[in-house]
Amino acid sequence: MKVLIPNAAKPGNLGDMAILNVLLARLRSRKNTIMIHCFNPEEQKKEMLSKPCLYYWAAFQTRSNIHRLTRTLILAIGLLMPERFEKILPRDLQLILSDYKTADQIVLQGGGYFRSKKGLRQQINAVMNAIFILFAKKYRKPVTIRPMSFGPFSNTYTEWLCGTLISLADTIYIRDGVSYDVIAKYIPAARLMRAPDDALSLKPVKVKKHSQRTLGFTIREWVNIKDREIFLSRFADFIHRTAEDQRCSIIQPIIQADLPEYGEGDRLITARLVKLLEGKGLRITRQRCPKTVNQALASYGKLSYLIGMRMHSCIFAHVQGIPFTAIAYEHKHSLLKTTKNQVKSLAALGTKV
Known part of the structure; x- marks a missing residue:
């Protein structure tokens, strides 16, 4: 059976790559022929053969705003256009769409991409992640969405629109209870299933621990600018207290995502937190930036x-x-409560999002 993954993760975000690796392993174990469309396909081709995904083709392959608008309009026309007229579409877009036509099934990678903060770009991004479902349905292909989160959204209209578009999929897996309750307003329960995040199926790798007890941390840009300094200060205090509680003499910063061009870069916020920790006299090692899931x-x-x-x-x-x-x-973090570890909210650090 031919399976198309139309939204494969871009290299640089290791969480998304972990989800993709597990999905690929499952599909290959069933002897499927897999076609992959992804963000940043030039980089992804170092790991696996792929084509640009529709969203990347429209909005990121060329960075000019005029080109982005033109390609988005072409994509909309292609969606509404009868198949027999698609020969007038750009050749590279035709090649992408050919995989939709030949696939037996469309499987969307799971994750937390259906959400939005304030701002027009955030709303467009949330809706554009549903473009894969629309084209799959144009070609009458069954669609499965692997375990995902839904929301939070900055407004009810974007939530409604995304929920309505997702409802076109045939099978939808949801990875946390809050998302399930929200999306159930738009989709019949018969097509909704609870399932853990795919990355929880990863196999551990053998390593030798650091000779001294080491506390690692990850941080991302998320807090409003006006609250950032308070957040960083309290995050630093929390790391300091936890290091003492856990008897850790070394602090290890880890860069989980390194994609600043897509708003997914952790280096700058990590560096700011490291300065605060150094001011507290903590011993900080050089930050690690793994490039693969195994690393x-x-x-x-x-x-x-x-x-x-x-x-x-x-x-x-x-x-x-x-x-x-x-x-x-x-709310996607609620799925971690099943691991019997602690889950603290930003509010617990005295910070508003």
């Missing part, structure tokens, strides 16, 4: 304890048997 598992496996704001950093730690405290900024 990430090894990095977390060497720790004695983790404070993770990146949800999948906590999943990596869990897979490796490392205790952690998750700093939750969305």
